[in-house]
């Protein structure tokens with residue numbers, strides 16, 4: 238078996254090189270080069286534009302540690318990432334389960350389409366439509382007051398819950414998709430075997446299905462947590478004054494203050510923190526599975 | 527332990543009737559094979575007994591207790607799946623322990639029972655392995671150990687040996703039979719391998735298009751099939767069709783065939799006769815057939831297939847090809863194209879109502 242594999246990969250890699258080349262070229266041009274430029278910027282005092290003076294410095298990184306604001310915002314963003322990820326699990330996993338194990342044929346396709354739809358709509362349109370729903374006198378407020386006998390005021394606009402709702406809506410498809418793929422791969426006979434051995438549906442879920450879908454949950458969580466921690470659009474539009482997070486501060490450096498070096502340094506600190514968290518969390522989650 | 531009763535069970539999927547008024551008594555402690563062609567409803571019947579699916583009408587009882595609306599997990603059955611269905615996220619020992627552990631049995635008791643079950647299937651040393659580290663035969667044994675460790679009332683197996691190669695399959699047949707005897711559990715076994723059904727079971731039920739065609743001990747079905755389908759599905763048979771004479775049938779060409787087993791068919795009605803290939807004596811005509819071989823036909827050898835301990839002759843006669851199996855005793859072999867005389871006794875001839 239091992240021999241076969243070795244032969245297979247030896248024979249397999251060389252002819253594959255021409256096929257892999259475009260992908261590597263693309264990665265180099267599209268990701269590696271801009272990213273290296275950003276690393277470079279993050280160690281500069283100013284942008285080397287229009288003959289401005291610049292020098293190398295560690296000051297941009299030092300700023301993160303000297304000003305408590307940045308680490309406070311980073312913590313808030315991490316908490317936001319955690320909460321959004323949890324909500325995505327709570328909403329996305331059952332949806333994926335129903336899609337993979339309960340629905341068949343036509344109805345599965347229809348629901349799938351509904352789940353994927355946010356992917357295909359423009360991010361700004363999505364966020365502004367939430368704004369219409371959530372604000373006072375908006376769709377949610379009007380609808381609830383039309384049904385309920387007493388008067389209530391719903392104004393979720395510019396609040397932390399609004400940010401959560403917007404982000405969960407944007408990112409829950411990732412969780413549904415990754416969980417759907419792993420759940421789909423679980424043979425129905427495993428569920429039947431569990432029940433024939435006297436396990437209730439809940440016990441089968443806990444002992445067989447959830448452990449076997451752990452890879453999907455982990456992949457989904459990673460796909461959601463990382464961009465949410467750095468997110469700026471949803472917090473800015475739906476959060477208003479309460480929507481200042483680590484991501485919005487980075488955005489400010491790039492588009493408002495024009496302090497690219499500080500923005501770049503803050504981004505790389507975020508990247509490092511997120512990578513460390515993922516590295517620490519992966520084995521724990523895998524053992525839970 | 528308990529017997530199983532299936533009474534007048536029907537089940538349809540849309541317009542398709544997968545089970546049509548099936549009634550079978552599965553005796554307590556017996557080994558029962560459900561046999562039938564693909565799509566005949568074997569799996570559907572087994573799933574009704576297991577409780578994965580419920581019948582539209584009819585009654586199912588395990589140990590005298592009606593269970594047709596009881597869900598699987600409360601039926602106390604053991605099931606072995608064709609694809610083994612071992613939990614890939616658990617070790618072999620944890621797989622076997624699953625049924626006891628969801629019941630909340632004490633840890634020490636689970637450990638002893640798991641060890642005993644693994645010893646029973648001769649896998650005592652492999653408890654720590656993962657299912658993907660086992661061979662097909664070993665997985666099958668784990669699946670069996672897992673199904674019986676909870677001391678179920680009935681053991682249900684859906685083509686459990688279908689994925690194994692021939693040699694391993696014979697080993698597992700013997701093994702399965704030994705374990706079944708040892709614990710004396712009522713066993714219902716689905717297969718479409720007729721040889722497996724014949725060698726392993728105390729009783730066989732033959733299904734076709736959702737109906738029970740015939741059931742009984744293997745010898746009885748083999749020796750006295752009640753339909754052409756049963757005769758040709760379980761073993762090989764030469765079928766002659768004609769009009770009943772009261773003591774046999776008369777073929778369209780006027781030849782009569784005497785039959786002394788099987789149904790009694792009023793003279794004049796359509797009927798057929800079944801004769802097993804190994805019951806027919808074949809000779810060149812020079813030698814006299816055995817006394818008592820009242821049935822005699824002539825024909826011409828069209829093909830001979832040599833299979834070591836026996837040979838199969840295909841003999842053409844009046845547009846029909848008859849099959850004769852002869853033990854290899856060292857006597858002269860007949861050449862293809864040779865005219866031959868076939869003879870057999872009325873006792874070897876089963877009369878079947880059309």
Ligand SMILES: Nc1ncnc2c1ncn2[C@@H]1O[C@H](COP(=O)(O)OP(=O)(O)OP(=O)(O)O)[C@@H](O)[C@H]1O
Pocket residue numbers: 539542543544562563564565566567568569570571718
């Ligand atoms: N869930 C279902 N929905 C629709 N039709 C079904 C379903 N289950 C079984 N059938 C149909 O019922 C018939 C009997 O199926 P069943 O699986 O019992 O056959 P089987 O005897 O086990 O065949 P095989 O030897 O191929 O396993 C088939 O025609 C099948 O298509």
Ligand SMILES: [Mg+2]
Pocket residue numbers: 568569570
């Ligand atoms: Mg089947």
